[in-house]
Amino acid sequence: MESPRNRRYFAKKKVCRFCTEPLEIDYKNVDLMSRFISDRKKIVPRRNSGLCAFHQRQLAIAIKRTRYMALLPYTVLH
């Protein structure tokens, strides 16, 4: 049984960027990392980032490293 809601979901489904593009997850690549944080500087969840589980985990680690090196903020309150 297909509800309209499901159909909308499947139309939106993304493929993991790091699987399809020759990109590397690197904590020093600040511009790339900043694309995966929200406006409140939270890490974007997988349903929004569209990444596969493997790369989402790598990305989360990388973003935390970036934050530690003061390349990205932890919050907007700094």
Added chain:
Amino acid sequence: MALKPNYYETLYVVRPDLKEDELSKIQSKLPEFIEAHEGEVMKSDKWAERSLAYEILDHKRGVFYILIFKALPTVTRDIEKHLRFYNTDVLRFMTVKITEEVAVREKNAAESSAAESEVAETPPAAETAKAPEAPAEPAPTEEPKSETVETAADQPETPQEVTPEETAAQPQEQETPIEEPTEPQAAEAETEVQSAPETAEEEGGKE
């Protein structure tokens, strides 16, 4: 009990107002630690000077230096201990294990940029390409510095990978977007247990 050498990358941030001699005091020790245990310094460079995302010890800006090396795991302890000793000057430091592939690529990039600066400047400094400089020598450190800053500013996308020398060296990286499926992340994560199954597959049906 065979300890094998690994490839590491240390990124550290120093105060922007740090004097040259104080900086060299900090940096000169680092290759010693590495080479004392048959390690190899593959790259030692200024990475960038940029404003920090948050203040550290009331500093709003910081100068980032990068050190890529091959050494036994115990060496990282010495290096971190040394950096921690200067904890008012070194604001942050972090050592990350990297794959050999990445390390070699960075080394080649560093060498070619060093070679380029040699051609531009002084031919006699021929060794600097081979042995990434001890910070005592001002000339080789100076050149790559400005270069990395430039590339970081020009190409915010991928500051490391697409330095001009490197594209010249290995053009196939640009031409074929789908290269052989290297998995550089697999080994990169330091102590990751890669066991978590794909549990999160109930695709966000309930948002």
